[in-house]
Amino acid sequence: MQTQNMLCLNFAYADCNAVLKALQPVFQEQGMTETVHNWEDHGYLATYIQKNGSFANLRIYPHGLVLVDLQSYNDQTKGREETDRLLDKVEERMKELFHGNIKRVKRLPAILRGGAIDRYWPTADGRLVEYDIDEVVYDEDSPFQNIKILHSKQFGNILILSGDVNLAESDLAYTQAIMGSGKENYAGKEVLILGGGDGGILYEIVKLKPKMVTMVEIDQMVIDGCKKYMRKTCGDVLDNLKGECYQVLIEDCIPVLKRYAKEGRMFDYVINDLTAVPISTSPEEDSTWEFLRLILDLSMKVLKQDGKYFTQGNCINLTDALTLYEEQLSRLYCPVEFSKEIVCVPSYMELWVFYTIWKK
Amino acid sequence: MQTQNMLCLNFAYADCNAVLKALQPVFQEQGMTETVHNWEDHGYLATYIQKNGSFANLRIYPHGLVLVDLQSYNDQTKGREETDRLLDKVEERMKELFHGNIKRVKRLPAILRGGAIDRYWPTADGRLVEYDIDEVVYDEDSPFQNIKILHSKQFGNILILSGDVNLAESDLAYTQAIMGSGKENYAGKEVLILGGGDGGILYEIVKLKPKMVTMVEIDQMVIDGCKKYMRKTCGDVLDNLKGECYQVLIEDCIPVLKRYAKEGRMFDYVINDLTAVPISTSPEEDSTWEFLRLILDLSMKVLKQDGKYFTQGNCINLTDALTLYEEQLSRLYCPVEFSKEIVCVPSYMELWVFYTIWKK
Numbered sequence: 001m002q003t004q005n006m007l008c009l010n011f012a013y014a015d016c017n018a019v020l021k022a023l024q025p026v027f028q029e030q031g032m033t034e035t036v037h038n039w040e041d042h043g044y045l046a047t048y049i050q051k052n053g054s055f056a057n058l059r060i061y062p063h064g065l066v067l068v069d070l071q072s073y074n075d076q077t078k079g080r081e082e083t084d085r086l087l088d089k090v091e092e093r094m095k096e097l098f099h100g101n102i103k104r105v106k107r108l109p110a111i112l113r114g115g116a117i118d119r120y121w122p123t124a125d126g127r128l129v130e131y132d133i134d135e136v137v138y139d140e141d142s143p144f145q146n147i148k149i150l151h152s153k154q155f156g157n158i159l160i161l162s163g164d165v166n167l168a169e170s171d172l173a174y175t176q177a178i179m180g181s182g183k184e185n186y187a188g189k190e191v192l193i194l195g196g197g198d199g200g201i202l203y204e205i206v207k208l209k210p211k212m213v214t215m216v217e218i219d220q221m222v223i224d225g226c227k228k229y230m231r232k233t234c235g236d237v238l239d240n241l242k243g244e245c246y247q248v249l250i251e252d253c254i255p256v257l258k259r260y261a262k263e264g265r266m267f268d269y270v271i272n273d274l275t276a277v278p279i280s281t282s283p284e285e286d287s288t289w290e291f292l293r294l295i296l297d298l299s300m301k302v303l304k305q306d307g308k309y310f311t312q313g314n315c316i317n318l319t320d321a322l323t324l325y326e327e328q329l330s331r332l333y334c335p336v337e338f339s340k341e342i343v344c345v346p347s348y349m350e351l352w353v354f355y356t357i358w359k360k
Numbered sequence: 361m362q363t364q365n366m367l368c369l370n371f372a373y374a375d376c377n378a379v380l381k382a383l384q385p386v387f388q389e390q391g392m393t394e395t396v397h398n399w400e401d402h403g404y405l406a407t408y409i410q411k412n413g414s415f416a417n418l419r420i421y422p423h424g425l426v427l428v429d430l431q432s433y434n435d436q437t438k439g440r441e442e443t444d445r446l447l448d449k450v451e452e453r454m455k456e457l458f459h460g461n462i463k464r465v466k467r468l469p470a471i472l473r474g475g476a477i478d479r480y481w482p483t484a485d486g487r488l489v490e491y492d493i494d495e496v497v498y499d500e501d502s503p504f505q506n507i508k509i510l511h512s513k514q515f516g517n518i519l520i521l522s523g524d525v526n527l528a529e530s531d532l533a534y535t536q537a538i539m540g541s542g543k544e545n546y547a548g549k550e551v552l553i554l555g556g557g558d559g560g561i562l563y564e565i566v567k568l569k570p571k572m573v574t575m576v577e578i579d580q581m582v583i584d585g586c587k588k589y590m591r592k593t594c595g596d597v598l599d600n601l602k603g604e605c606y607q608v609l610i611e612d613c614i615p616v617l618k619r620y621a622k623e624g625r626m627f628d629y630v631i632n633d634l635t636a637v638p639i640s641t642s643p644e645e646d647s648t649w650e651f652l653r654l655i656l657d658l659s660m661k662v663l664k665q666d667g668k669y670f671t672q673g674n675c676i677n678l679t680d681a682l683t684l685y686e687e688q689l690s691r692l693y694c695p696v697e698f699s700k701e702i703v704c705v706p707s708y709m710e711l712w713v714f715y716t717i718w719k720k
Contacts, residue, residue, distance in 0.1 A: 002425060008473045035395060042413030053402030057417065061433060065362060065474040073421060108480055109488040113368045114425040120468055128469040129709065130487040132677055154676050154711045170711070316514050317492055344706040349489065351514045351706060
């Protein structure tokens with residue numbers, strides 16, 4: 001595990017040379033050897049190398065920004081302590097010498113890279129977030145995707161499909177939102193779930209005494225992983241692919257939807273819980289949007305006139321993607337209306353949009 | 361604004377020299393000049409310097425970890441594009457040459473430092489999280505603390521007191537939790553709020569027709585900032601410090617509690633919304649825990665026998681701090697019982713514990 005500690009100092013104004021001279025002894029005391037590059041116009045880069053393989057960069061910008069980055073290779077705790085101590089000294093020295101002149105001091109939590117556990121799973125809108133992950137529970141490649149289940153201290157096990165945080169055991173809010181936020185009566189109803197391999201939706205709906213739930217999940221390995229490690233989400237519902245009021249089909253949902261449409265089979269609810277960029281074995285999709293529209297069109301064909309279609313949209317900040325999705329809704333074979341809801345899903349660390357769609 | 365892009369490659373095994381030789385041309389094509397340090401036992405550090413002030417570190421560890429960090433000083437977009445392009449090339453080259461040998465490739469979202477907007481506000485449990493902050497709305501030092509109100513695209517305005525994320529306009533869940541999660545009847549009741557300068561609790565309780573709410577906030581500047589920039593949270597309730605059924609006292613809560621205790625004034629609800637590390641002008645506290653216990657003891661003195669005391673605890677991962685807090689509860693002048701609830705507050709990016717405390 002490699003540890004990177006980062007310190008940032010903003011000066012009202014900086015004499016690059018004075019900052020360099022002030023900090024040189026701090027690094028040299030550690031037995032670090034120095035190489036300095038002087039850009040003249042762009043300030044200094046001093047690189048300090050430690051015998052044990054650690055090193056530091058001191059970058060001094062002439063308009064008053066000083067950055068100190070320390071990289072050490074050690075076990076996590078030792079690496080953190082070593083770099084923390086050195087950065088403490090740098091900070092102290094700077095405050096001693098340039099007290100009134102420092103506008104802002106910011107130290108970031110250390111970044112840990114290269115170890116067995118990866119704690120960084122960026123949000124859908126591209127922000128860096130660190131999770132409290134302490135264990136890799138499951139990590140396998142299926143024919144369709146990489147499947148990881150990682151343990152978070154606060155969120156429980158988290159299902160991550162091809163790098164995309166799908167659902168954690170803490171995320172009942174997601175399952176409730178994609179089921180219509182408690183406003184629907186599932187008793188005696190026919191329900192179709194597209195995807196949903198974590199079993200959360202199936203588990204919650206089965207409790208509500210539906211007539212029949214059919215879930216179509218392409219990836220048996222997602223089910224295998226979740227039934228073992230996401231039991232707070234799926235309970236025992238994935239232990240068998242058939243129950244009193246449900247069946248799970250391990251199939252691509254496109255041909256299943258086509259078959260149902262041809263047979264005239266109709267549902268009260270269709271819940272699309274496919275991954276954000278859906279997987280299919282069917283060759284028809286030229287683009288993600290056309291594929292999404294194909295699924296929507298086929299879903300509308302098997303949805304009763306007074307039925308409802310639920311799906312997750314995207315994070316609230318991706319306004320362009322949300323607008324494009326809503327445009328697709330106006331291009332279906334039948335006219336539809338929709339509403340949307342913004343929900344806080346604990347493990348997502350960003351607000352998420354859910355859609356309800358119905359036939360006009 | 362300084363941009364730092366980070367790429368991490370894990371190899372099954374790495375020939376350090378082969379990796380260095382493979383990547384040298386990629387950097388040299390950019391007109392970057394190279395300095396190489398060879399540790400022998402600990403691999404290589406190659407530093408590449410660009411004329412415009414940018415530079416890159418290529419760190420090759422002999423057991424198969426390769427880290428490439430690029431720092432550029434540019435406006436945000438240009439910096440990102442430049443470093444993205446160079447990292448694309450590094451990644452391509454590595455995949456061409458060491459295809460089967462690369463176990464994992466991870467690129468982190470760029471870290472932006474030194475600019476006017478700081479997007480990194482670590483969680484209470486010390487994790488690095490980036491917020492979608494796009495504007496500094498308010499930034500002032502009061503006699504008690506630094507007060508920032510920053511705008512987040514998804515959470516609305518966020519109140520940050522001395523670096524600690526307090527509340528965002530998205531965080532009604534916080535206010536509801538610290539009011540007892542909708543299970544209490546505030547109509548006709550006497551309520552005391554300690555702190556609560558953002559006005560969220562006051563605004564929500566006033567809607568419920570209490571007899572009288574007294575809020576004691578030490579920092580007038582928090583109120584001034586929030587009444588202007590947190591109106592989704594406080595509505596118009598802070599526009600006047602006195603209303604039909606409420607009053608706001610700009611005072612340290614300790615002497616107020618003592619006065620009320622002496623006068624025998626009693627409340628149905630006491631809501632402690634003080635900051636995690638509370639501020640006081642009173643000299644009695646020897647430590648944070650003694651101070652917390654003093655507030656708890658005084659609060660119990662003004663709480664009716666069947667009254668309830670609500671407070672926020674801490675993030676769920678700080679189990680030691682939570683245990684210590686619960687220990688304080690067993691050391692009050694009167695015996696109390698408590699329950700706790702775990703709540704997802706959208707802008708916190710971590711689960712938060714709330715306490716309800718009552719007299720035995």
